[in-house]
Amino acid sequence: MSRFSCFPSLAGLALAAVLGGCAMTPTAGTAPSRLDTVQKSTTLRVCSPGDYKPFAFQQADAPFEGIDVDLVTAFAGSLGAKPVWVKTTWANLLPDLVADKCDIAVGGVSVTTERQKRAFFSAPYMVNGxxxxxxxxxxxxxxxxxxxxxxxxxxxxxxxxxxxxxxxxxxxxxxxxxxxxxxxxxxxxxxxxxxxxxxxxxxxxxxxxxxxxxxxINPEKPLQYGEMGWMLPRDDVAFKAYVDQWLHLSQASGDMQRVMDRWLK
The missing domain is CATH 3.40.190.10 (Periplasmic binding protein-like II)
Structure with missing residues (x-):
């Protein structure tokens, strides 16, 4: 029997969307996609420094709040999960993601090629220089x-x-x-x-x-072009495909703009 087949899990559907056909089923020793493990655990572990308004901010002994907090909460809900926030620092954000302390890293994260050497980024959801x-x-x-x-x-x-x-x-x-x-x-x-x-x-x-x-000073004309995205574990193509599609639909439906308006206006 072939080890390649189409499969009905969300991870498989997302990967098939990327590859344009049947996706490869996990084999022994292959780590499952977070797309499936998050649904099974009903928990999405989210790393964030929590010090960056308006994206993700935490007062002492208070919940996280901000643009990314609202978006990630809705994203987790689409998987039947709830976010669990993992407090970190900017210096440790990428190392913590790589060390599997979280499933996703957010909070006003700039897309950079240096970070992308060790992690995936979602499609950018904001230009922010x-x-x-x-x-x-x-x-x-x-x-x-x-x-x-x-x-x-x-x-x-x-x-x-x-x-x-x-x-x-x-x-x-x-x-x-x-x-x-x-x-x-x-x-x-x-x-x-x-x-x-x-x-x-x-x-x-x-x-x-x-x-x-x-x-x-001249925020409409930044000194350097920049994009914001969510940082994701490298090589989990299925998870990235799902994140990107969810962000796309959130933008197209106007849901993301309503979140932006709440925090930026």
Missing amino acids: KTPIARCTDVAKYQTVAAIDQPQTRVIFNPGGSNERFARANFKRAKMTMHGENVTIFDEILANRADVFVTESAEAITQQRLKPGLCA
Whole structure:
């Protein structure tokens, strides 16, 4: 009997959609797709730093909330599962996913080729480039990378993610300060202990609303193009196919836009 056949599980259907025909059934020693294990366990393990408004944020002793939280909760529901949030850091987000501490990683994750060497990404659900945020009185001073990269400018950044990579790659003359808490990094600018932080435009827009005195600088014209996606275990083609299709249908139905409007407007 052939070891190749069509099979009716969601994992098989998703993989067949990718391959355009019959999918290969798991054989002895082959790890099952998370598409099936999540349904069986009724639990979706979700890694997130939980410090990034408006995507995923957790106050002390409170549930996670934000764009990705609402979307992932609905996504898990489509599999008959509930999300279980695994708190991590930006530096450990990818290692934790690779170590199978979670099934998916979310929370405002930028799609990068470095991350994609070790993980899959979902189809991007938002274009969200790098944008400076500064005191509103200083907006005119920090219009470009060159204008920011001056010896007198105090650039602050959070460790372990694309914000740190952007800062280190683009600012060679400015005074650089690493700040370990993304939640309080904006207060450092308000308190005049730093001048500029470069982050994704959605976060810059959110924080200017939450922190009077701070202004996102040209968020409609980011300093660098960027996309947001969900990070997925590498080589689980069936799971990625299902995630991508779910995101596509969420966008097409308007459900995703309603979530975006709730948090961005």
